Amino acid sequence: MKYKNLFFDLDDTIWAFSRNARETFEEVYRQYSFDRYFDSFDHYYTLYQKRNTELWVEYAEGKVTKDELNRQRFFYPLQAVGVGDEALAERFSKDFFAIIPTKSGLMPYAKEVLEYLAPKYNLYILSNGFRELQSRKMHSAGVAGYFRKVILSEDLGLLKPRPELFHFALSATQSELHESLMIGDSWEADITGAHGVGMHQAFYNVSERTVFPFLPTYHLHSLKELMDLL
Structure with missing residues (x-):
């Protein structure tokens, strides 16, 4: 052909993507001292990935907007361990999105x-x-x-x-x-x-x-x- x-x-x-994203998440996780909330980085990242996968399906089906997808996927891991600080999740996401496109x-x-x-x-x-x-x-x-x-x-x-x-x-x-x-x-x-x-x-x-x-x-x-x- x-x-x-x-x-x-x-x-x-x-x-x-998978390698660059994990590297970025770990970098921001350390920056924010998230060990105070989670047992380990893997604990945090497992929670994030589970909800992220679900949200992308919902986004593809038109059930959530792009903004809602981004809001929920970063807030969910904190919610799952009883931390209701949405402003913290938003700051984390902004730093994540600032860093990830610099990865090569x-x-x-x-x-x-x-x-x-x-x-x-x-x-x-x-x-x-x-x-x-x-x-x-x-x-x-x-x-x-x-x-x-x-x-x-x-x-x-x-x-x-x-x-x-x-x-x-x-x-x-x-x-x-x-x-x-x-x-x-x-x-x-x-x-x-x-x-x-x-x-x-x-x-x-x-x-x-x-x-x-x-x-x-x-x-x-x-x-x-x-x-x-x-």
């Missing part, structure tokens, strides 16, 4: 692969992340220059895997469906979404998923495999 357009997810596909950690081989692909293909970002963070993260990590356009769910008010977002991305980049490939780590958002509109997909299986409702076009365990496929 001859592709012209490669659509990449950003977080945990190119930019090492990338997924293994990301820069090497982008260097290889950029002269051969049109590279785009298609992400559910927030605009005020994504461009800063890409610049901090030194990868912004590889991409011709950044398409974000906020542009349309819908999240992947909604088909409208994929059609919007194709239209915004003047890309033909049959000449395009979606590359991402989220089975639900990236692979199911692309498959639903008939776009080929490369599943970057960082979570070591073993159950598949359908076979993706390509199954990657390392981004480096793209250099052999493309």
